[in-house]
Amino acid sequence: MRNEKQTTTTPLRPLKSLFRGVTRDWVLIVGTVVIVLIAASALAADLLATHEMGRVNLLATNQPPSGTHWLGTDALGRDMYSQLLYGGRTSLYVAVVSAKLATVIGVVLGAIAGYLGRYVDAALMRFSELVLAFPYLILVLILVSVVGASVNNLVIVFALTTWMGTFRIVRGEFMSLKHEPFVDAARTQGLSTARIIFRQILPNVASPILVALSIGVATIVLAEAALSFLGLGVPVTTATWGNLLAAAQSKEVLRNYWWIWVTPGLVISFFSIGVNLVADGLRDVLDPQSAKQ
Amino acid sequence: MMGARAMEAILTVKDLVLDTGGKKNSQTLVDGVSFTAYRGRMLAIVGESGSGKSLTVSSVAHLLPSAVRRVSGEITLYAGDTEVRIDRLAKLGREMRRIRGLNIGMVFQDPMAALNPVQTIGRQVTERLLAHTRVSRADANVRAIALLESLGIGSAAERFHRYPHEFSGGMRQRVMIAIALICDPDLVLADEPTTALDVIVQAQILALLRDMVDDGRAVVLITHNMGLVAEYADDVAVMYQGQIIERGTVEEVLGNPKHPYTAGLLRCVPVMDMDRDVDLATISTAFTQAQKGHIS
Numbered sequence: 001m002r003n004e005k006q007t008t009t010t011p012l013r014p015l016k017s018l019f020r021g022v023t024r025d026w027v028l029i030v031g032t033v034v035i036v037l038i039a040a041s042a043l044a045a046d047l048l049a050t051h052e053m054g055r056v057n058l059l060a061t062n063q064p065p066s067g068t069h070w071l072g073t074d075a076l077g078r079d080m081y082s083q084l085l086y087g088g089r090t091s092l093y094v095a096v097v098s099a100k101l102a103t104v105i106g107v108v109l110g111a112i113a114g115y116l117g118r119y120v121d122a123a124l125m126r127f128s129e130l131v132l133a134f135p136y137l138i139l140v141l142i143l144v145s146v147v148g149a150s151v152n153n154l155v156i157v158f159a160l161t162t163w164m165g166t167f168r169i170v171r172g173e174f175m176s177l178k179h180e181p182f183v184d185a186a187r188t189q190g191l192s193t194a195r196i197i198f199r200q201i202l203p204n205v206a207s208p209i210l211v212a213l214s215i216g217v218a219t220i221v222l223a224e225a226a227l228s229f230l231g232l233g234v235p236v237t238t239a240t241w242g243n244l245l246a247a248a249q250s251k252e253v254l255r256n257y258w259w260i261w262v263t264p265g266l267v268i269s270f271f272s273i274g275v276n277l278v279a280d281g282l283r284d285v286l287d288p289q290s291a292k293q
Numbered sequence: 294m295m296g297a298r299a300m301e302a303i304l305t306v307k308d309l310v311l312d313t314g315g316k317k318n319s320q321t322l323v324d325g326v327s328f329t330a331y332r333g334r335m336l337a338i339v340g341e342s343g344s345g346k347s348l349t350v351s352s353v354a355h356l357l358p359s360a361v362r363r364v365s366g367e368i369t370l371y372a373g374d375t376e377v378r379i380d381r382l383a384k385l386g387r388e389m390r391r392i393r394g395l396n397i398g399m400v401f402q403d404p405m406a407a408l409n410p411v412q413t414i415g416r417q418v419t420e421r422l423l424a425h426t427r428v429s430r431a432d433a434n435v436r437a438i439a440l441l442e443s444l445g446i447g448s449a450a451e452r453f454h455r456y457p458h459e460f461s462g463g464m465r466q467r468v469m470i471a472i473a474l475i476c477d478p479d480l481v482l483a484d485e486p487t488t489a490l491d492v493i494v495q496a497q498i499l500a501l502l503r504d505m506v507d508d509g510r511a512v513v514l515i516t517h518n519m520g521l522v523a524e525y526a527d528d529v530a531v532m533y534q535g536q537i538i539e540r541g542t543v544e545e546v547l548g549n550p551k552h553p554y555t556a557g558l559l560r561c562v563p564v565m566d567m568d569r570d571v572d573l574a575t576i577s578t579a580f581t582q583a584q585k586g587h588i589s
Contacts, residue, residue, distance in 0.1 A: 181406035188354050189421040189472065190394030193385070199420070203411045 028281025034274030038267065042088030051079035053086045054239060062257050072259035074247055080259060084267060087239035094155055094224050094234070099216035101159035106166025107202070107209060113167070114174025115197050121171070128164045136161060137230075144232055151234055154227075158220050166212045173205040207286035211279050218275035225268050241268050300331040303480050303511035304353065307367040311348055311535075314362030322361065323348050324535040330480060330511040335502065337514045337522040337543075339558070340532035346515045349532075350482045353513075354397055355384050372396050372479065394425035398473030400483040400502075404465035408457040414441075415453035418471050425476060440471050444501060463494035470501055481505055481512045487521065499525045519562045523547050531555045 041048055050070065057077035065072045071080040113124040131139075140157055147153045177183065178201065186200045221241070227233035228242025229249070236243055241264045247253050248261035311323040323345040330336050338346045351357050353368055368379040370392065377396075382389040401407040409417055418441065419433040428436070434453070441449035444467045457465055466486060473481055483502060487495035495518070503525050506512050514526060522529055523543060530540040531554065539552040550556040563573055 181401060181403060182409045184356070185399070185401060185407040185469075185472075186409070186420075187356055188393055188397070188399040189424070190390035190392070191420065191424050192390060195424060200409055200412075204409070206411070 025281075027277045028285065031274045031277025031279075031281060034270055035278060038088060038271050038274070039092060041085055042092055045082075045085035045089055049079075049082035049085050051082040053082065054078060054237070055082075062260075064257075065259055071263050072257070074244075074257075074260050075253070080244070080263060083239045083244055084241070084263060087241050087244050087264070088267070090151060090234060090238055091221055091224055091241040094151060094158065094240070095217045095220040098155040098158035098162070098220050099213055101155065102163040102216055103166050103209060103213045105159065106163035106212075107170050107205075109163070110167040110170025111174055111197050111202060111205075114171040115178050115193070115201065117175070124167075125171075128167050131161065132164045140227060140232060149232065149235055151238065154224070154234055158223065162216060162220065162223075166209065166216070169208050169212055170205055173208060174201060177201050177204055207282070210286065211283050214275055214279040214282065218272040218279075221268060221272055221275075225264075300334065301371075302329050303332050303371055304330040304513070305367070305369045305371075306349070306353065307369075309349060309352060309366035309368065310364070311345070311352060311357065311361050312363050313360055319363075322535055323352075326366075326532070326535070326537050328530050328537065328540070330513050332479065332511050333506060333509055334527040335506045335512040335514055335525060336528045336530065337516060337526035338530050338532055339515075339517055339519065339522060341517065341558075344532040345535040346532050347484055350484055350513060350515055353379065353480075353482060354393055354399060355379055355382065355389050356393075370396060370480065391425060394421055395476045396478050396480060398476070398478040398481040400466070400469050400473050400481065400486040402485040403489050404462060404469045405457065405489070407469055408465060410457055413454045413456060414460070414468050417457075418468065418475055421472060422475050437471065437475060440475060441468070444471055444474075445497070446471075462490050463497060466490060466494070466498050467501070470498070474505070479510055481510055482515075483512060484515045485517075486514070487516070487518065495521065519547070519559060531558065 045053075050068075055078060057073070059077065060069070060073050061075055061077040063069050063073040063077070069079050069081065071084065073079055074083070109124050109128075113121040139161055143157045143160070144153070147156065174197075183196060183201060186196050191200070224233055224240060225242035225245055228240055229246045231246065233242050234240045236246070244264040245261055245268070248265075253260050305327075306329070307327045309323055309326040310321065312319050312321040326345070326349055328336065328338075338349065340346050348357065348361065352361075352364065353370075357364065364380065366380065370377045370379055372392070377392060379389070379392065382392070408414075412420075415434060415437060418437040419430070422428055422433045422436065423430065438449045438453060441453075446452060446464060446467055452460075457468070460468065466489075469486075481502070486502070487498050490498060499521050502512050502514065506527070514522075516522060526543050528541070529543055529546040530537045531546065531552065532538070533554050539546055539550065539555045546555060547559065550559060561573065561575060
């Protein structure tokens with residue numbers, strides 16, 4: 001009854017706009033659910049794991065999925081399901097912390113370069129291009145060989161090699177925002193340059209920064225997997241998604257023991273897809289032009 | 294200015310010259326402007342676009358655009374017992390910032406653009422107070438709310454946490470005025486504060502500026518609205534091509550313009566009972582007519 005009444009009284013919305021509204025929410029919801037599920041299970045690894053972290057059992061190597069080992073075991077008889085949960089902790093820790101660090105570096109440098117302009121901007125721009133142009137893997141190799149391979153060193157390496165995207169976004173936004181009348185108004189109030197940059201202008205750039213941050217997390221999860229696959233990432237004694245995937249380097253594993261590499265691969269894919277969906281949804285929600293429909 | 298009772302000067306500008314300072318085609322933008330703003334008087338600077346009004350006022354706040362390369366002249370601000378030569382201070386120095394914050398209030402043309410879209414009204418009004426004085430946030434909030442109420446923003450305490458886009462144009466301009474007044478400056482510079490507003494709101498905003506003058510502040514109003522000048526200002530300075538070509542009290546200048554340009558400017562204002570069949574004069578026609586002595 002009520003539905004009928006509504007369709008007769010309200011004019012029909014164009015089907016396209018209706019669909020757009022639904023997809024936007026759908027994207028954000030699905031992405032959030034995937035990320036939250038993966039992150040929560042990694043955090044609750046102690047409760048959810050069926051086996052001790054890194055527990056070697058040479059009597060049950062390369063077992064296919066079964067009642068005791070839900071996702072099978074690897075070449076050393078470690079339970080893949082538990083390893084995945086604990087590995088998620090390290091992988092997500094690396095990704096989240098280094099993405100945040102990279103964002104801080106990018107935001108601060110980008111804000112300063114964009115606002116001050118001239119030679120400060122030129123210098124920071126050239127510096128970012130230098131980092132950007134340097135072959136990524138070689139840079140990581142050098143840094144890892146200098147500071148050594150550990151979880152926190154990896155965080156630093158990622159932070160130092162991924163801030164350039166945020167830097168450029170923030171710099172561009174500042175370059176246009178600094179000519180807004182409200183910045184002039186702030187200047188006539190005698191506010192200091194630092195106050196104008198960080199308290200007046202920066203909040204206006206919050207949404208692109210947030211989107212860049214979430215994409216950064218996904219990028220670093222993938223980068224960690226790639227580095228670990230090459231044996232340059234987190235030391236193999238610590239489980240990470242990338243280290244688990246590294247087992248697929250052996251052709252024998254690839255051919256005969258699919259459960260050892262399919263599941264970490266799926267988790268990594270789902271997570272990065274989830275993050276990208278959230279980033280997409282955030283972009284729409286945070287865009288003031290589309291927010292008021 | 295003319296009524297020479299012992300008036301207290303708040304700001305004097307003497308022989309201000311601004312130019313673009315290039316070697317080949319240097320352009321003089323403001324050419325030897327002098328004026329004084331007195332406590333309790335509203336000085337209106339009128340003139341067409343590009344006559345140098347806004348630049349003159351920007352130079353008082355020491356915030357000229359970078360295209361203006363050469364500045365000469367004296368700008369003196371009388372703050373309490375001290376005289377400050379603004380033109381001698383460093384543009385971005387701590388001292389100049391303090392003067393901008395505490396001694397000069399500015400009201401802008403477009404209140405939407407001059408307010409930060411992502412900060413609440415309350416934060417924007419209190420920011421200046423928090424930056425320049427040692428007050429607690431709570432005290433600053435109380436002061437700001439009282440000020441907003443006194444400027445005609447009803448239930449200011451509730452609206453305190455709202456964003457600029459939730460306010461109407463007139464209300465936004467009141468917020469701008471609150472930002473200008475929060476540190477209780479002696480001098481208020483209003484750069485075409487009513488251009489973006491409708492007629493009724495224009496009158497309300499001008500009445501607020503008038504109140505400031507009656508409270509003992511000096512207000513410098515930039516406008517090209519002669520009607521507002523006639524109604525609210527005390528003194529007028531007419532600018533044309535970077536120079537002040539006529540000055541005096543409102544009665545003197547509007548009642549009996551001496552310079553043909555001023556006369557021309559006044560002919561461009563529509564008045565009640567004017568001949569409907571005659572086109573309203575524009576500056577170029579009015580000016581040439583006036584120069585030829587066609588003024589009635």
